[in-house]
Amino acid sequence: MTEDFSGLGLSSKVTDAVAAAGYTKPTDIQAKAIPHVLDKKDIIGIAQTGTGKTASFVLPMLTRLESGRARARMPRTLILEPTRELAAQVHENFEKYGKNHRLSVALLIGGVSFEDQNKILDRGADVLIATPGRMLDQFERGRILLTGVEILVIDEADRMLDMGFVPDIERICGLLPPRRQTLFFSATMPPEIEKLTKRFLRDPVKIEVARQSSTAETITQKLIKVGSKPEEKRAALRDQIRAAENLTNAIIFCNRKRDVATLARSLERHGFSVGALHGDMDQKSRMETLDAFKTNKLTLLVASDVAARGLDIPAVSHVFNFDVPVHAEDYIHRIGRTGRAGRSGAAFTLVAPADSKHLDAIVKLIQRDIPWTESATAAPAEEPSEERRGPRRRKSDDGKAEAGKPARPARTSRRGDTRKDDERREEPRRKPDPREAAALGIDENSPFGADGPVPAFLLREVSRPR
Structure with missing residues (x-):
């Protein structure tokens, strides 16, 4: 493998930009793919996120695009990504x-207005980076002509399959000129993906990078035993964050999208600087949250694997796995967000009793034991009450929240008890004193108990013979 980028055939403009970004040695996928891309060969690249595969097609495309010019509505190259975050990440690579x-x-x-996108397309785009759905929307509106595309990149093809984009990809490929170069990247090769490559690629060069099965030595890994109740896990996480040494920022991973929002709200109520990243957010909110985290306006970012896949945030000091990942490879990807570029990092994983099977798979994959550490919490702390959070924001008639107005008082019983009905039901009734029962003329084991005097009419009903 070549020792530096200068031996790969890239232009001086590209190698200068790579050097300015601080990179000197290409990764395995870059060294193998770049010469073939420059030679206009079709490629099947089997590589996972984190192997440097984005640069393996961005760098040679920049070199190829130095000659020629774009025409209005006719992009010269097309890159398809399964998610908005990955598409934005590739865009950042082209800028860098x-x-x-x-x-x-x-x-x-x-999540981005059609009007802003149309302005760029009308001027002529050398590179078009898109998710399949939005790309087809613009095509059907007549805003894009695909007859001038010279290079097609299909990235994260197995994710495209999982998200149901394969029919869209097939349609897009049918709209492109047959004499084009196709670069195809996927972490795995299920039968459906292999069928796509046979249909749309011509004599491809297959490049396979070994699956990452080890974690960086710069990352300190620890396991924390927690209970199975959500409030216990949240309490353990909060105390672990507070006790973490040299924490500047952290990514917290959940397995489920709904848990991302719930956990972020809980951390915010406890005074943490936190943002959430999940699929239900609109694009503007997602990009604002990411930017706030990258610029240290937010300390914590709660995310799912899908939302965080492909994100390049180099200076993350800590990673917390709120849930043990179901797939062992995801553990490597998650904790790989810290300890990058020679920096030290720390990764803590909360392990509930039901997680043993997934934990065993992780240990088997990375071929090393992960030490246990004592949880920093002695007992689960309760969630902040409404009183401790301050007055609730009550909704007015038009549905908008009115700040500063006190919440409607809790419904009271006749005795003035403001406790919830279910709390009162759970409290055991006091057994009446024998003398009190005798005075009232009822049996001391009466189900009425002794929480107050029994009305006379009720006593008459009880003593009436049947």
């Missing part, structure tokens, strides 16, 4: 490595 070029790059993703 293409700073010595004067290329037009268009980003077509949901």
Whole structure:
């Protein structure tokens, strides 16, 4: 493998930008793929996120695009990504490595106005980065002509399959000129994906990078035993965050999208600087949250694997696995967010009793034991009450929250008890004193108990013979 980027055939503009970004040695996938891309070969690249595969097609594409110019509504290259975050990440790569070029790059993703995207397309885009759905929307509106595409990149093809995008990809490939170069990247090769490659690629060069099965030595890994109740896990996580040494920022991973929002709200109620990243957010909110985390306006970012896949945030000091990942490979990807570029990092995983099977799979994959550490919490702390959080925001008639107005008082019983009905039901009744029962003329084991005097009419009903 070549020792530096200068031996791969890239232009001086590209190698200068790579050097300015601080990279000197190509990764395995970059060293193998870049010469073939420059040679206009179709490629099947089997590589996971984190192997440097984005640069393996961005760098040679920049070199290829130095000659020629884009025409209105006719992009020269097309890159398809399964998620908005990955598409935005590729766009950032073009900005970083293409700073010595004067290329037009268009980003077509949901959550961004059509009007802004149309302005770039009308000027002519050298590079079009898109999610399949938004790309087809623009095509059907007549805003894009695909007859000038010279290079097609299908990235994260197995994710495309999982998300149901394969029919869209098949349709898009049918709209492109047959004499084009196709670069196809996937972490795995299920039968459906293999069928796609046979249909749309011509004599491809297959490049396979070994699956990552080890974790960086710069990462300190610890396991924390927790109970199975959500409030116990949240309490353990809060105390672990407070006790963490040298924590500047952290990504917290959940397995389920709904838990991301719940956990973020809980941490916010306890005074943490936190944002959430999940699929139900609109694109503007997602990008604002990411930017706030990258610029240290937020300390904690709660995310799912899907939302965080492909994100490049180099200076993360800690990773917390609120849930043990179901797939062992995801553990490597998660904790790999810290300890990057020679920095030290720490990864803590909360392990509930039901997680033993998934934990065993992780240990088997990374081929090393992960030490246990004592939980920093002695007992689960309760969630902040409404009183401790301050007055609730009550909704007015038009549905908008009115700040500062006190919440409607809790419904009271005749005795003035403001406790919830279910709390009162759970409290055992006091057994009446024998003398008190005798005075009232009822049996001391009466189900009425002694929480107050029994009305006379009720006594008459009880003593009436049947």
